[in-house]
Amino acid sequence: MKVxxxxxxxxxxxxxxxxxxxxxxxxxxxxxxxYNENPRFAKAGVLQRLVEPDRIFTFKVPWxxxxxxxxVNLGYRVQxxxxxxxxxxxxxxxxxxxxxxxxxxxxxxxxxNSLTSLPMGGGKGGSDFDPKGKSENEVMRFCQxxxxxxxxxxxxxxxVPAGDIGVGGREIGFLYGMYKKLAAEHTGxxxxxxxxxxxxxxxxxxxGFGGIYFVKEMLATKNDSLQGKKVSISGFGNVAWGAALKAxxxxxxxxxxxxxxxxxxxxxxxxxxxxxYMLDLRAxxxxxxxxxxxxxxxxxxxxxxxxxxxxxxxxxxxxxxxxLNGADAQTLIANKVMLVAEISNMGCTPEAIAEFHKxxxxxxxxxxxxxxxxxxxxxxxxxxxxxxxxNKDEVDEKLxxxxxxxxxxxxRYGKRADxxxxxxxGANVAGFLKVANAMVDQGLV
Numbered sequence: 359m360k361v362x363x364x365x366x367x368x369x370x371x372x373x374x375x376x377x378x379x380x381x382x383x384x385x386x387x388x389x390x391x392x393y394n395e396n397p398r399f400a401k402a403g404v405l406q407r408l409v410e411p412d413r414i415f416t417f418k419v420p421w422x423x424x425x426x427x428x429x430v431n432l433g434y435r436v437q438x439x440x441x442x443x444x445x446x447x448x449x450x451x452x453x454x455x456x457x458x459x460x461x462x463x464x465x466x467x468x469x470x471n472s473l474t475s476l477p478m479g480g481g482k483g484g485s486d487f488d489p490k491g492k493s494e495n496e497v498m499r500f501c502q503x504x505x506x507x508x509x510x511x512x513x514x515x516x517x518v519p520a521g522d523i524g525v526g527g528r529e530i531g532f533l534y535g536m537y538k539k540l541a542a543e544h545t546g547x548x549x550x551x552x553x554x555x556x557x558x559x560x561x562x563x564x565x566g567f568g569g570i571y572f573v574k575e576m577l578a579t580k581n582d583s584l585q586g587k588k589v590s591i592s593g594f595g596n597v598a599w600g601a602a603l604k605a606x607x608x609x610x611x612x613x614x615x616x617x618x619x620x621x622x623x624x625x626x627x628x629x630x631x632x633x634x635y636m637l638d639l640r641a642x643x644x645x646x647x648x649x650x651x652x653x654x655x656x657x658x659x660x661x662x663x664x665x666x667x668x669x670x671x672x673x674x675x676x677x678x679x680x681x682l683n684g685a686d687a688q689t690l691i692a693n694k695v696m697l698v699a700e701i702s703n704m705g706c707t708p709e710a711i712a713e714f715h716k717x718x719x720x721x722x723x724x725x726x727x728x729x730x731x732x733x734x735x736x737x738x739x740x741x742x743x744x745x746x747x748x749n750k751d752e753v754d755e756k757l758x759x760x761x762x763x764x765x766x767x768x769x770r771y772g773k774r775a776d777x778x779x780x781x782x783x784g785a786n787v788a789g790f791l792k793v794a795n796a797m798v799d800q801g802l803v
Contacts (some may be wrong), residue, residue, distance in 0.1 A: 450483075
């Protein structure tokens with residue numbers, strides 16, 4: 359396999375999709391050795407097949423706003439790879455949504471889902487619709503129109519979407535209601551459902567909880583813990599909320615959250631009612647964090663900047679892709695950061711990752727660190743199939759066990775001779791091997 363040739367061909371076939379190219383490049387560069395050691399992969403054309411989605415659905419979503427005006431958005435579903443199970447991955451509603459972003463997310467989802475050891479393939483979808491500033495009825499009408507097209511392509515054993523940015527419990531409810539009406543059945547076709555109609559306990563917190571469980575294991579390799587550590591977090595939604603909650607429970611002090619308007623620095627720590635207030639901020643539908651500084655004395659709002667300039671022990675990107683760049687990484691390193699873990703998808707740029715590796719900073723990628731979200735979605739699928747509900751402790755215990763196993767797999771395939779763990783390589787190789795072997799076993803399909 360020649361990585362440069364495959365990437366050049368991919369860029370020629372799919373020009374103008376930088377996020378997609380970035381995700382593929384990272385994986386190919388780290389699995390090159392293990393791929394070349396297994397001639398059966400090359401013979402089966404695994405890589406050429408793996409980097410292309412199985413199929414992509416693109417459709418218009420017409421809906422009517424509260425003034426009676428017709429609006430039209432674009433909808434997408436990328437079914438990337440189903441070798442180990444039904445396609446599984448979230449729906450994102452945000453103005454920035456395009457095929458490059460959804461293909462990068464779908465590609466990452468293949469390996470993330472594989473790492474969980476649950477039978478789930480990789481997929482992603484969404485729309486350029488922006489729920490912010492829309493009324494409840496406008497969001498409902500959009501979701502119903504979106505599902506009117508999507509429903510025929512999904513199912514509990516085919517493709518199981520979930521939420522993502524812009525798609526929370528409200529949107530999942532509207533989407534599921536329309537699916538149930540169209541399909542005339544009550545099944546586990548969406549995850550992130552309400553607890554009253556098939557949802558799982560711990561799901562809202564799962565991505566953040568799982569990320570902190572992974573960080574806990576990273577620190578344990580150094581005979582260290584979260585106790586007494588200062589932590590910076592970006593974002594202020596469910597992911598950041600779950601991470602702040604669990605990190606605080608394990609003895610850390612979370613000192614930042616952030617939004618598009620800037621970041622909050624709270625040296626006293628974001629805990630108790632302050633963590634609860636993060637949910638109030640999110641529910642306000644304003645997408646800003648400045649009100650936090652007005653509510654809690656001792657905290658300050660830094661306009662138009664990201665939190666990576668704050669001196670901390672641990673940095674956790676929890677917002678969106680490429681939110682921590684090379685300059686941010688240099689600042690963190692100069693401030694003696696000891697660990698960086700992405701709880702967002704592809705939260706660090708390649709330049710930032712190179713800096714962390716160069717300085718041997720403990721760093722782990724989103725496909726491993728944030729796998730707790732989709733893992734708990736998989737547990738929700740299992741509960742739906744069995745027609746039962748596990749209690750909170752049962753779900754949390756299973757989530758914790760999955761994250762420990764993912765960390766162990768990353769160390770197994772990523773530990774270098776000098777003892778440094780390349781979590782990027784470890785995650786990619788561990789995720790790839792399961793999918794690649796399944797593809798070979800199933801033949802050229």
